[in-house]
Amino acid sequence: MALPSQAFVLVILFSFGAILGSFFNVCIYRLPEDKSIVRPRSQCPKCGHPIAWYDNIPILSYIILGAKCRHCRAEISIRYPLVEMLTAVLFAVTGHVLLSRGEPTAVLIVYLAFVGALIVLSFIDLDHMLLPDDITIPGMVLVVVLSGVFPTLQEFPGGGRYAIAVVSNARLNAVANSLIGMAVGAGLIYLTGVLGKLAFRKEAMGFGDVKLMGLMGGLMGTWFVILIYFVGPIFGVVFGVIVLLTKGEHHIPYGPFLSMAAMTMVLWGPQIIEWVYGRFRPVFQLMGAVGP
Ligand SMILES: [Zn+2]
Numbered sequence: 001m002a003l004p005s006q007a008f009v010l011v012i013l014f015s016f017g018a019i020l021g022s023f024f025n026v027c028i029y030r031l032p033e034d035k036s037i038v039r040p041r042s043q044c045p046k047c048g049h050p051i052a053w054y055d056n057i058p059i060l061s062y063i064i065l066g067a068k069c070r071h072c073r074a075e076i077s078i079r080y081p082l083v084e085m086l087t088a089v090l091f092a093v094t095g096h097v098l099l100s101r102g103e104p105t106a107v108l109i110v111y112l113a114f115v116g117a118l119i120v121l122s123f124i125d126l127d128h129m130l131l132p133d134d135i136t137i138p139g140m141v142l143v144v145v146l147s148g149v150f151p152t153l154q155e156f157p158g159g160g161r162y163a164i165a166v167v168s169n170a171r172l173n174a175v176a177n178s179l180i181g182m183a184v185g186a187g188l189i190y191l192t193g194v195l196g197k198l199a200f201r202k203e204a205m206g207f208g209d210v211k212l213m214g215l216m217g218g219l220m221g222t223w224f225v226i227l228i229y230f231v232g233p234i235f236g237v238v239f240g241v242i243v244l245l246t247k248g249e250h251h252i253p254y255g256p257f258l259s260m261a262a263m264t265m266v267l268w269g270p271q272i273i274e275w276v277y278g279r280f281r282p283v284f285q286l287m288g289a290v291g292p
Contacts, residue, residue, distance in 0.1 A: 006099055010092045013112075017091030018058035020116060021084035028083065028123040031132050046074035058084040083123065090115050090263070097267050101157075106150045111266060114219060118259040121212065125255035131208030136215050140182060143218040147178035154178060154221055157269025162223050162277065164287055178218045185217025185225035186210045209254050216262050222287070223273060224265045231261035 023037075030037050042051045049071040055061050062081040069076060094115055098108045117139055121131050147153050151174035154163055166176040190210045217225030236257040243252055265272065277284055 006096070009099065010095055013095040014088045014092040017088035018084045020091075021087030021119075022056065022058045022080075024087060024116065024120050024123075025080050025083050027120050028127070031120070031134060032124055032128045032130065044069045044072060044074060047072035059088070079123075083119065087116065087119055090119070094266060101270070103156065104150075104152055107153055107156050110146055110150070110153060110219070111156070115263070115266070117215075118262060122256040122259045125208070125253040129253050130206070131212050131255050133208075133211070136208065136211035139215045140211065140218055143215060144175060144178045144182070147174040147218075148172070150174075153219070157220075157224070157266060157273075162221075162273065162284055164222060177221055181217035181219075181221040181225050182214045183217070184222045185229070186214035188226070188229045189213040206254070209258065212255055212258055216258065220262065220265060220269075223276070223284075224262075224269060227265055227272060227276065228258060228261040231264060232258045235260040 026042065027037050040050075042056060043049060044051065046069060049069070052070075055065060055070055057064075059081050062076060062078075065076065067076050067078070068074065091112055094111060095108065098111060103111075117135055121135055125131050143153075148171050151170045154174040154177045163173065163177050164180060165173065166180075167173050193206075193210070213225060213229070216228055220228070232254070236252065236254060239257065240252050
């Protein structure tokens with residue numbers, strides 16, 4: 001009877017994701033403007049009328065209201081239900097994949113928080129070309145601490161066999177791997193920025209990207225943050241071309257693409273790392289990876 005219980009968990013995760021997505025909308029709108037994310041209650045940006053709870057049901061209210069404010073009939077942005085739907089779907093998919101892999105609950109919870117952070121950061125980056133320190137810096141501290149508390153975190157997603165052996169104590173080794181991953185992630189993107197500045201004589205990479213890569217490396221470890229570094233530009237090029245053709249815009253934020261790459265690793269990490277290990281075995285061994 002394993003199936004019905006997992007289906008039940010996924011329905012819960014979808015609903016929970018939709019509700020959190022509604023809160024994420026508030027964060028995306030208010031965090032960059034240094035406004036409180038708890039007060040005041042949500043209101044219509046046009047007429048200022050407070051939004052009643054029955055008009056604030058994730059995804060559904062947008063459809064019921066016909067995308068218009070109940071009081072002034074001003075258009076409600078499609079962004080709101082979109083963020084709610086995206087969060088709901090990503091929570092359910094992440095839950096399904098991680099539960100199918102038999103991941104511990106603690107790992108699932110940490111990764112759902114990570115997915116949430118990526119959604120908020122990506123949309124703020126799209127709007128303002130910045131990744132707020134309010135999320136990235138506490139996130140970086142948290143992943144190191146959590147790695148010490150739950151050393152299994154550093155074995156996700158399928159990276160455990162490739163963890164770098166620093167010390168024999170499992171908790172300390174997980175903390176060490178988190179710190180090494182953080183340094184590698186932040187270092188890679190920082191160096192890219194320095195080289196880009198030399199080559200193009202203008203700022204190529206923001207410091208927000210450095211901290212985001214630090215956060216990703218601290219949680220996912222050295223190998224996955226290197227993979228994110230190489231996969232991110234693939235997403236970036238695809239969207240960059242679309243944006244260039246449709247809007248004539250050259251400047252694109254990089255956070256969303258690093259996030260898409262990280263999501264790819266969360267969902268398909270074990271398959272990807274096996275494939276890469278098969279091709280770069282000596283590099284892994286040189287770095288002290290345990291390996292199969
Ligand atoms: Zn209104």
